[in-house]
């Protein structure tokens with residue numbers, strides 16, 4: 001029997017939203033530490049001003065903070081330059097931006113896009129919209145029996161018509177971790193570009209986009225203990241430089257006349273309008289917070305909690321677990337004979353918050369043969385009391401449903 005390492009981080013007190021609540025829905029959105037909440041309050045209070053345009057000191061200072069955050073994001077994910085960092089509303093907007101400004105421009109009828117069976121709708125629908133418009137075809141990489149993207153199958157099915165591959169780094173349902181470097185090598189072997197959806201990876205794994213050798217990488221700040229409404233698209237500079245603007249408006253221009261408008265260089269070209277200034281400040285504070293703890297420590301902490309939860313749930317024989325043994329921070333399960341919504345509702349009565357539903361991954365649900373799953377997802381503030389409360393709550397559900 002494997003020995004389960006105890007979870008070691010003890011950070012609950014940093015999160016006013018957690019308290020004695022057993023919050024197991026961090027994959028949907030993470031609670032915020034006081035450091036982030038305070039940074040946001042300061043940015044909306046004593047420090048508040050617009051960026052890029054002000055001739056007064058406060059605006060100049062806010063601009064410095066806003067652009068320093070871009071450098072911080074670049075360092076955080078190993079980007080070669082801060083000019084490769086585009087601020088977007090979140091991963092969803094980042095993927096739509098690539099679909100509209102890269103795929104819609106570069107792909108032609110008959111070209112193919114490769115996705116996987118476990119993708120979030122955000123990494124399916126934008127590609128379908130483009131594919132329909134240009135007559136491209138979408139193919140789907142199957143999963144291994146334990147719920148990983150099957151890279152052997154991907155290597156066997158990819159061909160030169162595949163111009164783009166888009167895969168989740170960590171599954172939001174199964175927690176399975178993609179060997180993103182191998183996926184990139186397979187994509188590049190036929191000249192395809194690869195986008196990695198890092199929404200669930202960035203809060204729990206150290207990410208280096210250059211080491212992964214991907215072409216596009218997206219994530220949302222709110223899953224990284226930062227604010228909603230802000231996220232990041234990273235792309236290789238040469239790709240961004242060749243992409244037309246996403247939206248037109250203020251800030252993204254070089255020169256405007258009624259005859260012709262020229263555009264600012266990337267990344268400014270993709271950031272039309274007054275940006276989410278305070279969101280960027282909050283994202284910067286979230287990165288500081290996470291880096292002070294260290295992604296390796298966070299990953300180890302979450303793995304220990306998942307291992308404890310898996311062992312406890314496996315010993316309840318009416319439970320089916322989904323996903324691989326080494327899933328990162330996310331555990332989906334089914335209590336036989338009880339709808340996941342009932343499981344979630346009863347758990348809520350015991351102070352345990354899980355997610356129940358299709359998790360924006362309906363094709364994966366179909367593949368698993370279920371309508372929905374119950375999902376417990378852990379964060380930096382989770383501890384063993386959360387696992388104990390989950391197990392106790394599930395015993396209550398079982399008792400209620402006989």
Ligand SMILES: Cc1ncc(COP(=O)(O)O)c(C=O)c1O
Nearest residue numbers: 090091092120122172197199220
């Ligand atoms: C794997 C994955 N991709 C994309 C998204 C979309 O993120 P957002 O809604 O923040 O744009 C999510 C959110 O749940 C996710 O888990």
